[in-house]
Amino acid sequence: MSGGSFFASTDVYLPLDRPLRALRALQSRQIISRGTIQSHWELEKPADCLARGLSDQVIQEYSPDGSGLLVAKMVLPEGPSHAKVMEGDVLLEVNGENVSSLSRFEDLMDDAIGDGIKVRVKRHQDDHDLVLKVQDLFQLTPHRILQFAGSTFHDVRYYTAFRYNVPIKGVVLADAEGSFKLDGEYKLICSLNNRPTPHLDAFIKVAQGIPGEYRSFACEMAVLTRSDRMKTAVKYRNLGDPSNAFYATIVVDRHWLRAHMLL
Numbered sequence: 001m002s003g004g005s006f007f008a009s010t011d012v013y014l015p016l017d018r019p020l021r022a023l024r025a026l027q028s029r030q031i032i033s034r035g036t037i038q039s040h041w042e043l044e045k046p047a048d049c050l051a052r053g054l055s056d057q058v059i060q061e062y063s064p065d066g067s068g069l070l071v072a073k074m075v076l077p078e079g080p081s082h083a084k085v086m087e088g089d090v091l092l093e094v095n096g097e098n099v100s101s102l103s104r105f106e107d108l109m110d111d112a113i114g115d116g117i118k119v120r121v122k123r124h125q126d127d128h129d130l131v132l133k134v135q136d137l138f139q140l141t142p143h144r145i146l147q148f149a150g151s152t153f154h155d156v157r158y159y160t161a162f163r164y165n166v167p168i169k170g171v172v173l174a175d176a177e178g179s180f181k182l183d184g185e186y187k188l189i190c191s192l193n194n195r196p197t198p199h200l201d202a203f204i205k206v207a208q209g210i211p212g213e214y215r216s217f218a219c220e221m222a223v224l225t226r227s228d229r230m231k232t233a234v235k236y237r238n239l240g241d242p243s244n245a246f247y248a249t250i251v252v253d254r255h256w257l258r259a260h261m262l263l
Contacts, residue, residue, distance in 0.1 A: 017103040021110075034137035035109035037117070038079025040162060041070040041091060043102060054090060054122060062092050063100040070102060072121070078167040080133045089121040089128070109134050140168055146200060146261055148207060149252050150178015153189070155200045160186075164239040171203045173236065179250045182236060190245065191235040210252055 025032045044052075045068045046059050052071075063069050070091040075081045091099060094108050095118050108117060112134045119130045142155040152175035161168045166188070173180055173187040189197050193210055197203040210232055234248050 015103065018106070021107070033110045033113055035106075035111075035113045035134040036137045036140070036158070037081045037085075037109065037132045037134060038076040038161075038168070039072055039081035039085050040074040041102060041105065042073050043100075044068050044071045044090075049090065052088070052090065053124060058092075058122065062098050065100070067100060069100050070105060074162060074165065076161055076165070076167060078169070080135060084130045084132060085119075085121065086123060089123050091119065092122055092127070093120040094118070142200075144200060144261060145174075146204065149180060149250075151175055151180035152177075153200065153203060156188070160239070164242060166239060166242050169198050171197050171200055172239075179252050180234070182234070182246075182248055182250075186239040188237045188239055188242065189234065190237060191233075193232045 022032050046063065046066060049059050049063075049069050049071075050056070054069075059069065072081075072085050072087055072089040072091070075085050075087060091105070093099060094105060095112075097108075099105050099108070113136050114134065116131045116133050119132055121128050121130065137158065140158045142157055144154065146153045151173060153171050154174055156166070156168050156170050156172055158168060160166075160172065164186075171189040173182070173189055176182055176187065189203065191197055192203060192206045195202075195206045195209075197206055210230055230252050231249055232252055234250055235245055236248070237245050
């Protein structure tokens with residue numbers, strides 16, 4: 001599929017292999033699967049592969065159509081590829097098959113969710129054989145939003161992790177209002193009330209321990225404010241500068257601001 005503009009000399013071409021795969025899965029009443037190894041790969045031309053030190057023989061062997069080879073551009077911390085795949089690695093084989101197409105690489109990952117795939121990469125002049133566990137991309141995609149004390153929270157999104165090169169864990173303060181009106185950009189809540197919050201469920205559990213009681217419903221949490229406007233400590237990081245941690249003391253207002261869970 002292509003698209004362009006009458007006011008520009010460039011066109012945009014979008015591949016349809018992924019929508020076609022999803023359509024065929026729906027037609028056969030199968031589950032649409034998306035696998036990931038938490039690393040980003042891009043296709044590089046043969047000339048760029050030569051600049052990385054690969055020989056003409058290797059390029060012709062693993063890319064007979066001359067399109068180039070896939071190169072690792074980013075590896076997420078603490079993911080399946082972490083400490084195994086290095087940025088700049090050139091993909092040669094997946095499960096013994098020569099793979100030089102991103103669509104074929106994605107198909108092999110989609111079919112191996114929960115299992116390991118055997119990957120051979122070229123790093124400098126050496127070949128490295130790796131076994132990488134394939135995760136379910138949909139399981140890494142947040143499906144809940146918590147509104148608590150006037151602010152909005154959710155788990156770290158897959159593409160947010162790639163944008164800021166952070167692990168897919170933690171709670172993101174998406175809308176810093178109410179009690180959590182903190183300074184800085186997009187924030188990652190590391191702990192609340194001096195307790196770690198590696199995911200949204202942990203954040204809710206810690207919030208429940210702050211004086212006041214929760215009564216859960218299907219898509220809403222009502223708050224019984226036995227003690228309101230309690231002070232608590234928050235540790236957070238700005239995703240634009242994740243190496244530095246910040247600390248703040250907030251006053252949790254649950255008298256006027258009810259908690260809601262949106263699915």
